[in-house]
Amino acid sequence: MDATILLLLLQDGVVNGAIYALIALSLVLVFTVTRVILIPQGEFVAYGALTLASLEAGTLPGTVPLLLGLGACAFLADCAEARHNLDGRALLRFGLRDLALPGVVAVIAWLLAPTKPGLPVEILLTLVIVTPMGGFLHAVAFRPLAHASVLVLLIASVGVHLALTGLGLVFFGAEGSRTPPLSEASFPAGPLLVSGQSLWMIGLTLAIIVALWLFFSRTLLGKALIATAVNRLGARLMGIAPSLAGRLSFSVAAFIGALSGVLIAPLTTVYYDTGFLIGLKGFVAAIIGGLASYPAAAAAALLVGIIESVASFEASAFKEVIVFMAIIPVLLWRSLRSAPVEDEE
Amino acid sequence: MPTRLLAGLGALLIVALPFIPGVPPFWLTLLTYAGLSAIVVTGLVVLTGVAGITSFGQAMFVGISAYATALLTTTGGLSPWLSLPVALLLSAAAAWVTGAITLRLSGHYLPLGTIAWNISFFYVLGNTDALGRYDGLTGLPPISVLGHPVLGGAEALLLTWGFLALSLWLTHRLLRSRTGRAIRALKGGVVAAESFGVDTARVKIVAFVYAAMLAALSGWLYAHIQRAINPTPFGINAGIEYLLMAVIGGAGSIWGGVFGAVLVTVLKDQLQNVLPLVFGAQGNFEAIVFGVLLVLMLQRAPDGLWPLVVRRSVAPPPDRGPASHPLAPRPACAPGTVLLEASHLRKTFGGLVAVNDIGFQVSAGEVVALIGPNGAGKSTTFNLVTGVARLSAGAVRLGGRDVAGLPARRIARLGCARTFQHVKLVAGMSVIENVALGAHLRGSAGPFRGALGLDAAEEAALFAEADRQLARVGLSACRDLPAGSLALGQQRIVEIARALCLGPTLLLLDEPAAGLRHQEKQALGDLLRRLRQEGLGILLVEHDMDFVMGLADRLVVMNFGAKLCEGAPATVRRDPAVVEAYLGSAA
Amino acid sequence: MRRIVWALALAGTVLAGPVMAQQPIKIGVTIAKTGPAASLGIPQANTVTLLPTEVAGQKIEWIVLDDASDTTKGVANARKLASDDKVDAIVGSSVTPVSLALIEVAAEAKVPMISLAASAKIVAPMDDKRRWVFKAPQNDALMAEAIAAHMAKAGVKSVGFIGFNDAYGDGWLSEITPRLEAKGIKLAATERYARTDTSVTGQVLKVIAAKPDAVLIAGSGTPAALPQKTLKERGYAGKYYQTHGVANADFLRVGGKDVDGTVLPAGPLLVAEQLPESNPVRKVALDYTKAYEAKFGAGSLATFGGHAYDAQVLLANAIPVALKTAKPGTPEFRAALRDALEGLKEVVYTHGVVAMTPTDHVGQDDRARVMVTIENGRWKLMPATN
Secondary structure, three states, rough: OHHHHHHHHHHHHHHHHHHHHHHHHHHHHHHHOOOOOOOOOOHHHHHHHHHHHHHHHOOOOOHHHHHHHHHHHHHHHHHHHHHHHHHHHHHHHHHHHHHHHHHHHHHHHHHHHOOOOHHHHHHHHHHHHHHHHHHHHHHHHHHHHOOHHHHHHHHHHHHHHHHHHHHHHHHHHOOEOOOOOOOEEEEEEEEEEEHHOOOOOOHHHHHHHHHHHHHHOOOOOHHHHHHHOOOOHHHHHOOOOHHHHHHHHHHHHHHHHHHHHHHHOOOOOOOOHHHHHHHHHHHHHHHHHOOOHHHHHHHHHHHHHHHHHHHHHHHHHHHHHHHHHHHHHHHHHHHHHHHOOOOOO | HHHHHHHHHHHHHHHHHOOOOOOOOHHHHHHHHHHHHHHHHHHHHHHHHHHOOEEEEEHHHHHHHHHHHHHHHHHHEEEEEHHHHHHHHHHHHHHHHHHHHOOOOOOHHHHHHHHHHHHHHHHHHHHHHHHHHOOOEEEEOOOOEOOEEEEOHHHHHHHHHHHHHHHHHHHHHHHOOOHEEEEEEEOOOOOHHOOOOOOHHHHHHHHHHHHHHHHHHHHHHHHHHHOOOOHHHHHHHHHHHHHHHHHHHHOHHHHHHHHHHHHHHHHHHHHHHHHHHHHHOOOHHHHHHHHHHHHHHHHHHHOOOOHHHOOOOOOOOOOOOHHHHHOOOOOOOOOOOOEEEEEEEEEEEEEEEEEEEEEEEHHHHEEEEOOOOOOOHHHHHHHHHOOOOOOOEEEEEOOOOEEEOOOOOHHHHHEEEEOOOOOOOOOOOOOOHHHHHHHHHHOOHHHHHHHOOHHHHHHHHHHHHHHHHHHHHHHHHHOOOOOHHHHHHHHHHHHHHHHHHOOOOOOEEOOEEEEEEEEHHHHHHHHHHHHHHHEEEEEEEEOOOOHHHHOOOEEEEEEEOOEEEEEEHHHHHOOOHHHHHHHHHHO | OOOHHHHHHHHHHHHHHHHHHOOEEEEEEEEEEOOOOHHHHHHHHHOOOOOOEEEEOOEEEEEEEEOOOOOHHHHHHHHHHHHHHOOEEEEEEHHHHHHHHHHEEEEHOOOEEEEEEEEEEHOOOOOOOOOHHEEEEOHHHHHHHHHHHHHHHHHOEEEEEEEEEHHHHHHHHHHHHHHHHHHHOOEEEEEEEEOOOOOOOOHHHHHHHHHOOOEEEOOOHHHHHHHHHHHHOOOOOOOOEEEEEHHHHHHHHHHHHOOOEEEEEEOOHHHHHHHOOOOOHHHHHHHHHHHHHHHHHOOOOOHHHHHHHHHHHHHHHHHHHHHHOOOOOOOOHHHHHHHHHHOOEEEEEEOOOOOOOOOOOOOHHEEEEEEEEOOOEEEEEEOOOO
16 A cells, blocks of 8 residues: 555545545434433434435425425323423414424425425435424434433434435435535645545544534523533523523534435435444444544544545455454453443433 | 243253244254343353453454354364364463453443454454354364254254353353352442452453453354354444344343343344335445444433343342351450551642641551541541552551551451441342352352352351351341342342451441431440450441440541540540530531 | 125135135245345246246245345244245345345245355255245356356456445355356456445456456346446446346446446346347247236346246246145245256246256256447347357
8 A cells, every 4th residue: 555545545535434424423413312222323424415406306305295294293291291281372382383384384385395406406306304303203202212221212212323324225225326516626636636526525523523512602592502412400490491492402403414424425425324324433433532522533433434434445245343453452442441430321 | 920930941942943844944053043132241241240341342352252162173183172162262362361451441442342352353364264254164073962963944043042051051150150240240340349358350350351251152153153253243233233132132131231232133034034125125224223223222221131031130140058167256256355456548639739647546346436537638548558548658557567558358357347428339130149258268269159159158157157147237138129229228238248247357338327316326336245255346427426435435536637635525525626626516 | 884895805704715726836036136136036036926926736925025225024924924924935035145135044944945146156066944935037157157258258367356345246256266267268357346336446446457358247236337437437448248137228327438448247137139030049048028017117127036936947847846745835845846947947937948856946047147248328139158
């Protein structure tokens, strides 16, 4: 392997790592607020990419009826949750959020899709279709489990993942799709050719990290989310409803997922089941970051991306073996550093 | 309905099923697969439900065994019965090695570690020529029972469920044994288990290896019933599915595991039959509906569905009758012998000094009380003496032996038993078993003797001792209740019984009187006085001044991590520094 | 009232039973409608809905089960079909590993089985168990032979291989290696990737570093486009070969202009309308194409679906023969059906012309493959080279 190839591999690793980082960030966010390990995060990525590809082809994506269906389920779940003090105002609020919002999105998508309104509008449309799904899923699947153990939440997460992957197959079929790049430009940098798309990718990842940091350290809502993560009872006493925090974190995760999908769709072919494996790599990064630290998770994601890229050059048949065996020493090191004096309960 | 009756009915149903006319033959096949999964899930219940170690990697051990037996019986020409022990041992060895590395991982790192192993295993299988790469190995011989080959249908069902019954029986025994109590104690906290001499790292490995061996048994059966194997059934998806079965059924009991395995297997099959009638043949809705049902079931029953079937209760441990060889009491030390000598203890957390230059002695036949305001460093001192926390500086001598740096379980061996400020009992285990855990070091039976039931005499002796100590603290009436159902004060007393079961020479009690009513406090005081008379040395941390003053021979007063003064209660009461720092505000 | 309706319906069913002329022939299908091989299984499942429900005056019932590309599930399905539905034949599965495991079930239940997967290992070497097993798709060997021959003729001296890290990639690698050797072509690099990998840059760099004259990509469906697009991106200028696994419209859609000029072997179905009128396959293949696209949309055809159709063609030719000796639903009928399948001669289906023998349960010859190239995003039949 010479220096040029190494540079190329590093470049590839960084771009892939950026996707994993985006997923890892969402996983950390959702876990700290709700203790849910969000396996379906990968599905948001696939939904984002495939919804955009559908719009690109001028057809109404299957995610639109799904959005309507999920909204209706969320409406029922909200009513059930608030059944003891369900009044007109609550009904109106739920109706606006769970029924009217997806309805408006669906109508816009239905009107615009056949006209092929151009990439920026299509991306915007993709984001507004996928993002609300996060909150709806939280209301339907996870809010009723708010007090369950992490293991039970994890298995529920597997259930949601199975359902969403199955729906993806129904909506988008077994074959994959690609979309045109956000930017056709490319810049020579020494031996490398840096594509505009990969710059978008890395830039947006950095932007999201900064945005999350600002959100959590500077805004009241962000601080409220952290408070919920640290102490659920305390947060409730301070007037922060954990269910609201959960809903918000899920929506942010869905937004980041859809955005990741939009970003990778031009770089690679995305399938209905692409989400699982990249989700798993993001999960690896999130865990190495202790499911708590955003910078550590992002760094770990880059590391995973680079190991993967080099491994696929050196021994492609054993790529996954190399990646997953390489993380075991890292896990050991992290375990030793975080060795608890008292019991973890 | 009692679990035992249900189990009997279930067994009867399985045996009778092939002979009931009208039962579709495929049900036998389906239940065979359910049985195969149930064997793996039984191991997972021990590992995840009981020991609290979440593993996604069980499919790997199924695969190791399946491939081992496939190689041995095809190219090696061995009979499956001969390859079984090899397959089991190979999986056990693999579990030992991976466990030794992985089980060091804490928290969320551990499940991820098991995922990493399983994914790597899959790709290694797929890229190894000797293992047939992704196409796998075919043409395995069937298992012969009494010269009759087991090809499928009723025979495979009975063979599989026979092995499942054996696995359940062994597991049931194991969990009730001395090792089993140690495994179950992991849920009550590693610290408590270690303080009674349990080597928790080793116990975790035992649970890991045991689960792997059950997985191996299932893999061996699978390979010879299927007679063709490839990497797919041993990938991470299978690993996730086993865990899913355990959780949905109820990982807290082995019956929950079996229930989960049968439920998931049957449900997936039935969805394939029913959904096309609802949605037409063109859809692929099974995964979707299964996922949705899974979430709904967990929402209704977060502890799994089995506890809804049977009323959740803790089965009392079997009555083992009178002990033929009661445990010999530890020889008492002559009154006045120095048992514990702590000098210049120091503990810092980062820049914060929690304990600073503390020193005191406890002799046989005396009660020493460690008092001081909240945050004075009393519990930390306790932890330093018992090896739970590591000394920054200073020395601890127990019975004249330097124990600084020894782990808690080694210090327990020297006859030092303790209770905890925050009660650390296994809530779901009966009181008597919690107490018997205290006698862990006074028995020696390992997992094999336990699972095979060769530990009856020793168990009888341990339980006789536990009963004796429970009677001594006056809680015999609560013997068979789950420990978590007792009032907090009572739980503290159970902890004392557990500590006494160790047969200690030195007893360390962390706030034993907290939460007790007046009469109970008196009874506790009487008990401690009796123990003192028997020659025990007692060190206690307590806030209840009346209780302390009437009981202790000497007081050690701490404030802000440092020793304020030491002496007889009457002397300390008059010490101006103490009055100002502590008693003044309290009295 | 409702109870009476039920009773009547029930009575009707009971009475109708014996009235029916004969029990229908049941064919069980287990294919990968979901899971990693869904791109093969879905067109196959679609095809089953087009299949005739009557052959030689005999009702045929198709029972389709999904095995999700999973061995355990495939075997369970086959057992269910054999023991409960008492099918007269099993069709499936879509991939090699599952098909290999099904052999055991077919032989044990003595049900003829027609696999829809690629590897020759499914039907060879012929033994007591494989007696019951037939196969509709071309052997990888037949296709590999064609690629090697094309490469030799085009003056290719060294080849880089990028294949799926699964049974499909394995099958191709093991078939192409000896054939390249025989032609004196060097295999300069062998790289593997996974279907859902988001990047194959590492593999591509390795292949380019080996400077091969041509690259063979062994993947199926749209995932096979990724290495080719990455190679183009990195400026690889050699020849591109793909396998018949890519033969569907989605590959062209995703591959776009990057896959123009690619050469691949395929079943004649892929370019049916370009076949000469004299080719007997043309009519059968066009009929199937028309029927499929009428129901599932223009351009929706995938050659994988054709294999399911071909399995039906084989059965439809064998059933009348078997009916002469035994009644459907009996072990005798299944044995007769097996014998009849083995005795098929000059049967035309969408992927060629078949003549089975006791040792060859695929029965294809050169007519089962054509060389195809991609021109302006369309499949183009290449003139026969020999």
